[in-house]
Amino acid sequence: MTLSAFLFQALNGLSTASGLFFIAVGLSLIFGVTRIINIAHGSLYMLGTYIAYSFATKIGGVLGFWGGILATALIVGAIGALIEIVLLRRIYRAPELFQLLATFALVLVINDATLWLWGPEDLLGPRAPGLGGAVEVLGRKLPTYDLFLIFVGPLVLVILHFALARTRFGRLIRAATQDREMVGALGVNQSILFTSVFALGALLAGLGGALQVAREPANLATDLVAIGDAFVVVVVGGMGSITGAYLAAVIIAEVKALCIGIGVVDFGFISVNFSKLTLVAEFLVMAVVLIARPYGLLGRAQATVRSIAEPEEPIRPATPMLKALAVTVLALLLCLPLLAQSSPYLLILGIDVLIAVIFATSLHFIMGPGGMHSFGHAAYFGLGAYGAALLVKWLGVPMGLALAAAPLVALAGALLFGWFAVRLSGVYLAMLTLAFAQIVWAAVFQWEGFTGGSNGVIGVWPPPPFDKSWVYFVLTLLLAVTGVLLLRRFLFAPFGYAMRAGRDSPLRAEAIGIDVKRVHWLGFAIAGGVCGVAGGLFAFAKGSISPETIGVGRSIDGLVMVLLGGIQTLTGPIVGASVFATLQDTVMRQTEYWRALLGAIILLLVLAFPQGIVGAFAAIWRKGKIEKSEGAS
Amino acid sequence: MSVLAVHSLSKAFGGVRAVNEVGFAVERGEFLAMIGPNGAGKSTCFNMINGQLAPDSGEILFEGKNIAGLVPRTIWQLGVGRTFQVAATFGSMTVAENVQMALLSHAREIYSLWRPAGEMHRERALDLLEQVGMREAADRPSRELAYGDVKRIELAIALANEPRLLLMDEPTAGMGARERHELIELVKRLVVERNISVLFTEHSMDVVFAFADRIIVLARGRVIADGDAAAIRDNAQVREVYFGTGKTFAQSTSQGAAS
Structure with missing residues (x-):
């Protein structure tokens, strides 16, 4: 592969990284404050693409596309707030396993709701008005829209960074990430904080999904693919770290892009198609990071989560009654x-x-x-x-x-x-x-x-x-x-x-x-x-x-x-x-x-x-x- | 040879030298207390000896072998028992099973997949429970026990690997005055019978001065005094560290017993 092709793939990777960053950062923020892993985050991302598609095709034009993307982000943010108020608020004290399952239940419900509203076909949105062309980079054509995405990711990163550092809301988020109980003890209204953080995370996921509308078709399998990628990004970057999320998104997107760029390599005795190895590469990156830094590149060890589950009874050998029951069931099955x-x-x-x-x-x-x-x-x-x-x-x-x-x-x-x-x-x-x-x-x-x-x-x-x-x-x-x-x-x-x-x-x-x-x-x-x-x-x-x-x-x-x-x-x-x-x-x-x-x-x-x-x-x-x-x- | 010999042990957190060139020894059968005001470096020192923390420099010799930087389980396997400041058991097991677990581990049988564990080493576990006065509770779920009883179970567990050295981090923390003395009396009786050396940290001065064979005092990461109860009582530097004035431990001992 030539150097220019190599650099071109690297640019491509950066635009993918922005998409990854949008999902991962919301997931990371929500976890930091509420300690809930929102598996439905990929679903919110997917909803973003579908809703933006509807805006772009039903209203159309500049307003329908660009206005639609902003409206989508707000709508998905509102859906996030609703989920937090109706469901999650009831289970903050439940064992974490149940929280994970509850958010997974949302994945299923949202997926079927999407199927019902938009149908099973893949839906490809229109090209972005104003950014439909391509620019020549290193002798190849790079879509202007991809170039735009390359800059959107870091832009949002900088905005979030300043918002967290300078605003009261940002300080509360950082404080809650470090010690949730203490923030509550200081008289901060936790309900409002949790709802707004969840809404913010959802909004970012919705924005990320909406921005994909001109790039990739809306697809019902996106939710799980997106959440799988986001997990890897968050684990690599470190939970609760925004900069870590971007860093990890870039690393993973780059590694994938390079695998695709390398393509088939003939080693003489065996030829390996690297473009088929993107997921394995992702895994390898994660493995290396976890060996070197178990809490991710920029993450810190979390305080041990206190177990709230009911204490367990000591195990006892099967009682005669249970044994008799087992034999009966077995006989019936035979x-x-x-x-x-x-x-x-x-x-x-x-x-x-x-x-x-x-x-x-x-x-x-x-x-x-x-x-x-x-x-x-x-x-x-x-x-x-x-x-x-x-x-x-x-x-x-x-x-x-x-x-x-x-x-x-x-x-x-x-x-x-x-x-x-x-x-x-x-x-x-x-x-x-x-x-x-x-x-x-x-x-x-x-x-x-x-x-x-x-x-x-x-x-x-x-x-x-x-x-x-x-x-x-x-x-x-x-x-x-x-x-x-x-x-x-x-x-x-x-x-x-x-x-x-x-x-x-x-x-x-x-x-x-x-x-x-x-x-x-x-x-x-x-x-x-x-x-x-x-x-x-x-x-x-x-x-x-x-x-x-x-x-x-x-x-x-x-x-x-x-x-x-x-x-x-x-x-x-x-x-x-x-x-x-x-x-x-x-x-x-x-x-x-x-x-x-x-x-x-x-x-x-x-x-x-x-x-x-x-x-x-x-x-x-x-x-x-x-x-x-x-x-x- | 001393059972435990610590030489110029140091550990810094950021810029703070929590433990600074600390050295002391524990002789066979000795009941040694390590005291000092809050932040003196007792816990850091303790956690380096039991393997929870790796020291920056220095040696920790257990029966002549350097154990500095080894993980807790290796140190345990060499013959060092320990109890925790906050006692707890394996909540999903019965009292006897808790002790059996330690016995199984000592016998290197934890990877056994076939024999039912419930009957393995049960006699020995009951025997240990008898010695700490908890034989009656053997088949109760351990999570139902009162805190004082949990402390006794923990002691039985700590004796399971026939240790030559027992590390006890504030053994009487969270207990009333009478319970406190009963527990330490029990510990003392059991270790004397077995000729086990004990190193313990403690905040209750009544316990320290009544039971310790020897006392070492830590302040700001350094050993400032080392001697028997009388010598420590009269040590001006120790009084300075604890009270800032010339008050004596005679008063503090009676206050400690009353509280």
Whole structure:
């Protein structure tokens, strides 16, 4: 590549960086003050593009375009304020996991609302009036609009910087970022501060989205792509640092632009297409930064987040009643193939439920006893599924071998990603795991030659006798029972205790010689490996696997299953997965707007049943027992 | 050889020299108190010995081996126990399981994936609980305990790795006068039985003067006095640091006991 081409790509990168900066900076500001990671931030960005598109096409002209962009920013800011007042204000005191889930529910609701209002097609806006041309830079044509974007980012950075340094509002934001309780104790009206910060962050996201209208089509997948990028930017730049956000946006955009610029390079023995490696490059940047500076380039260590969750009961071995119940359920499940002769769909449902049980139990293993709230468990499901499917596709291995390889592939991925993830905790860990899952998804999506890209891998059918659904059902049941019992055994072994000790108090665990990071890393890897079994089974059950089925939606499904059942009980994830998978297969498939429905379920769960189904029953049962014993005495 | 020997230990935060060329030793079986006004550098000093902080310079020799800059878990594995200023347990475990956890770690069995942990080292855990007077509470969830009891559990945990040196950061912080004396009496009895050396920081002068074999006084990051209770009481520099005048500890001791 020539030097001029190199510089031209660098310029291109700068215009992309401005877009990244707009999402990341709002996310960072909101987190700084409210300590909430707003996953719906990407959705606000997406809304910005759609609303600006409507202004630009319905009103048109200079007013419709440029006026529309400003109006869009204000509208999205107002939507942000509304979200804060109606929803978030109720959950500031909830465990952070619930806050993350609630904002994810918003992602689902906003996505379906957008689908309903604007339809499923990509919408490309008009060219920017006045900036429709191109200028010649280094012998190439650079769109004037891109040049404009290059300057908008730093401009907003400077404005924000001065606003934070010089105004009362800015001082309050900085003070709240350092010590929220103290700002409240000094008599500052926190409600107004939080609402306005959320509105400001939303406004910036809306502005960023609106500015993209002349560059890229409005697309329903933008929300998750944008939030994934924003997470990486914020983690690299450092939470709460505005300058860090810009710096990181530039670094990441530049690395991506250069990868695209380099293109295919022939190393003699192998030719590598660097333009397909943009997401891997992003990951590498993040990895390097996190090794050197765990809190990002310009970030500072956060004070430990106090845990407000209900204290957990000590774990007890299964009571005779629970054992009897488990055996009964197992016996009923073994009878299912007999019933299925009249309704074959039952077996398909049964397989789906069992795969969900493996998935949710493995997620619970690290979330509950490990205290690691992974928002990217789909990565290991995907690695297992693709690992098995690709072995069949390229090497033609038999099903048994492919199914055995699935957990190994997932285990390898979990070992790699987990090594980074356990270095962080709380929301940082959640964001990092989500980013990893996005990377797996994107790698699968972009590496078309190997993975089949968006078409996925098809024709992964089980050989006889497993082609009969009842045989496959029994196989799935066998593996699910093995997986669940194995994980349970680990939890009752010293390793499980050490994992809980590290969660309860990392400081004290280290002080009695437990290498908490190592224990949690191995826990993460074990969970990933078991999850890979679910992925492998899924690939053969459906006969195919596509990027869609391993997306962030599956990670969130897992979280909902675990929380639905109750995170503090060992049987919770099994019940949660069964209920959720059944609902998904029956009720949600009936409507086009199942995302909104799922979002509504999550919001209901977060606001009404914070302990989950099993947790709520257990609490009622304990209460009854205490009352009874009090009545007797 | 001293169990613990600290040589010219220093640590600065920004421009502030929190600990400045500090040196002292703890002999086998000795009950040594480290006192000093707020900001004297006790906690910094303590956290360097237990591995929470890495010193800028100086040596910390535990049984002749330099442990400066090692992480807390390595120091623990070498045979140094510790208790925290604010006591807490592993909240999701029973009292016995808390002690078992430390025993499992001491036996290097935490990576075991198969045997149920509930029965491992249980006898030994119950034995330790017996010694701190908490045998009855063995199967209760540890988070239900009163604070004084949590302190006792923490002591049982600290004894689990059969330490030769016990570091106690303000062992009686947050406790009433009677509880305070009971706890220290218990500690003293247990360590004398086992010939364990103890280094502790303390704000309650009644406890210090009643129980410590020897006292070292820190002020502004330096050791200003080192001696037995009588010598410290009569030390003019110590009085100066604590009261700015010639008041004596005789008064402070009685006040401390009353509060």
